[in-house]
Amino acid sequence: MTLLRHYLSAGTLALAVAATLQAPQAMAARDGASILKETCQGCHTPVGDKDLSRISQQRKTPEGWLMSIARMQTMHGLQINDEDRRTLVKYLADQQGLAPSETAGMRYALERRQNHVEQFEPKLAQMCGRCHSGARVALQRRPAKEWEHLVNFHLGQWPTLEVQMMGRDRDWLEVALKEMVPELAKNYPLDSQAWTDWQQQRPDAATLAGEWSFSGHLPSKGDVRGLMSVTVSGKDEFKVELKGQYADGKAFAGGGSAVLFNGHEWRANLKVDGVAMRQVLAANGGEIRGRMFETEHDERGLDFVAAKQGTAQLLAVQPDFLKAGSETELTLVGSGLSGTPEFGEGVEVLAILEQSPERIRVKVKAAIDAAVGVRSVSLGALKGVDLALYKQINEVKVVPAFSVARIGDNGGSTPKVQGRFEAEAWGKDAADQAYRIGFVPATWSVAPFDERAAEDQDVKFAGVMSAADGIFTPGAAGPNPARKMSTNNAGNLKVIATVEQGGQLIKGEGQLIVTVQRWNNPPIP
Known part of the structure; x- marks a missing residue:
């Protein structure tokens, strides 16, 4: 597969990461420092005893360094083989990476959460x-x-920046140099106490070896839990095995290989239930947290969190809501679990059905007059997990509230990107304050979002919504002769979740834009 195909393929984490995971036993002929000197120094001149111009003045994630090297190859003719590129990404991410706290709040981009709505100050x-x-x-x-x-690179590479939208309404270059540069240098400086501290405290990767209890949630399939076994296969490299099950009892199992960058950036290539998947996780403080998603369809993924055996930690309660006046089963997931859980006043544990250090399954009964709202679950001294108790659903929200799907296939090289939705129930507590209950079953449909969408028959052409599980599959790529002006199958749709409660229907709405293929799909969007 060519470099360009690797770089632009859907769900790409990193060229070097993927290559390493596919062949972890392959050892590089040169180390990272040698590659920098022998391959990069032809353009990047030495500064002082050990620095190289431009390179030494940056810190990035593994994906960020991969993008830089790929750009050198595609734009500047850099000649570097897969083995050396893999080694160089690893070296730079280890030596000039980001501390865990420096990636906090931004990991959605690494985790391929394409429908995340960013909240930055207007100028940035x-x-x-x-x-x-x-x-x-x-x-x-x-x-x-x-x-x-x-800034100068951007203007040189894309000179139309100054006349594009939000460029022509201002002196773009002056704003960029005089206002943005100082702000960026202040907010994202090269030197930081967090990075200094992390370099001193960075743990040995081998400490990640062992058994991990994990919990997750996959839209359309629900909660999942199980064990992840991690064994060392090389320096900062691991073999991974997953054995678990969904809440309905279906198996969730597979395995593969992982690499750890900079002491906390976990990247793995796995095959789970016959499907190629990737893990983009952060390992920090005895916990691994992030997202797993399909290699070729990053929209199909699940939240994932794991705690290592030997530590006492409560990860989740599944399901995370309970109706007053009902009896049901709840499962606590974590590590080092023992004893009888407490769910607060009005919720009685009738029986412990299953108990192990990783999982406790109980039968509970909630009193009809138990106080509704969100309450903390405790297991001895362990806390940190909430349970929502409700009497009725007052509101249903579509999650995500705003989403993008993309047409594809039809003989082209780019697959369709689905829209995947869940119905989130909300209630009101005694103080009339809204609180989240959790994801509940719903019946799904779409409608025109506005008059133009109705006029263009977007519901007919843009794709099909699965009524049972909230999965929207967009239409085929390319011109459609059946549409006005033979346009493509794009559309603007209203996503409707309908939840039945006591014979009444409660509806929630979201918006789905069905648009064209994403041709440029880099590791960091």
Whole structure:
């Protein structure tokens, strides 16, 4: 597969990451420092005893370094083989990466959460976020001079910046140099106490070996739980095995390989139930947390959190809601679990059905007059997990509230990107304050979002919604002769979730834009 195909393929984490995971036993002929000197120094001149111009003035995630190297190959003719590129990404991410706290709040971009709605201050959103995510900016560190170089690079590479929307309404270059550069240097500096501390405290990767109890949630399939076995296969490399099940008893099992970058950036290629998947997780403080998703369809993924055996930690209660006046089963997931859980006043544990250090399954009864709202679950000294108790659903929200799906296939190289939705129930407590109950079953449908969508018959052409599970499959790519002006199967749709409660129907609505293929799909959007 060519470099360009790797770089633009849907769900790509990193070229070097994927290659390493597919062949972890392959050892590089040169180390990272040698590659920098022998391959990169032809353009990047030495600065001082060990630095190289431009390179040494940046810190990035593994995906960020991969994008830089790929750009050198595609735009500047860099000749580097897969093995050396893999080694170089690893070396740079280890030596010039980001501390865990420096990626906090921005990991959605690494985890391929394509429907996340960013919240940046207006200037950064307009000056940077109109062409790529704001997270791509926030996931790198540079001094002021290097941020200035980046501005100049953008203008040289894309000279129409100044006349595009939100560029022609201002002196773009002056704003970028005089206002954005100082702000970026202040908010995302090369040197930070967090990075200094992390370099001193960074744990040995081998400490991740062992058994991990995990919990997750996959839209359309529900909660999942099980064990992840991690064994060392090389320096910062691991073999991974997953054995678990969904709440309905269906198996969730597979395995593969993982690499750890910079002491906390976990990247794995797995095959789970016959499907190629990737893990983008953060390992920190005895916990691994992030997202798993299909390699070729990053919209199909699940939240994932795991705690290592030998520690006492409560990860989740499944399901995370309970109706007053009902009896049901609840499962606590974590590590080092023992004893009888407590769910607060009005909820009685009738029986312990299953108990192990990783899982406790109980039968509970909620009194009809138990106080509704969100309550803390405790297991001895362990806390940190909430249970919602409700009498009735007052509101249903579609999650995500705003989503994008993409047409594809039809003989083309780009697959369809589905829309995947869940119905989130909300209630009101005694103080009339809204609180989240949880994801509930719903019947799904779509409708025109506005008059133009109705006129263009978007519901007919844009795709099909599965009524049972909230999965929207967009239409085929390319011109459609059946549409006005033979346009493509794009559309603007209203997504409707209908939940039945006591013979009454409660509806929630969201918006789905069905648009064209994403041709440029880099590791960080």
